[in-house]
Amino acid sequence: MRRNLEYIAMGIVVGSVFGFLAGLLFAPSSGYKTRQRLANEALRAADVARSIAEQAEHAAEVLGGRVEHYLGRDEEVAWRKVREIREGVDRYTQAQA
Numbered sequence: 300m301r302r303n304l305e306y307i308a309m310g311i312v313v314g315s316v317f318g319f320l321a322g323l324l325f326a327p328s329s330g331y332k333t334r335q336r337l338a339n340e341a342l343r344a345a346d347v348a349r350s351i352a353e354q355a356e357h358a359a360e361v362l363g364g365r366v367e368h369y370l371g372r373d374e375e376v377a378w379r380k381v382r383e384i385r386e387g388v389d390r391y392t393q394a395q396a
Contacts, residue, residue: 304355
């Protein structure tokens with residue numbers, strides 16, 4: 300799951316960069332305007348990448364917490380069953396004595 304989020308984030312960033320470059324090539328302006336637009340787009344792309352990274356990190360934390368919760372619950376159930384089996388064996392051996 301985390302690997303898929305990383306691929307999605309990389310795809311969005313790479314797609315943004317290529318889209319930005321294509322926009323520059325097909326809509327040329329003066330040097331000053333192009334540099335200003337380039338700087339603005341770079342800031343916007345950085346903000347988008349930062350937002351995606353934060354969302355992916357949050358999703359990974361939530362998913363990790365859920366996995367931990369369910370694994371802990373399964374472990375608790377398993378130990379409860381072990382205790383029940385031990386108690387059953389103890390009762391059986393006491394009844395046989």
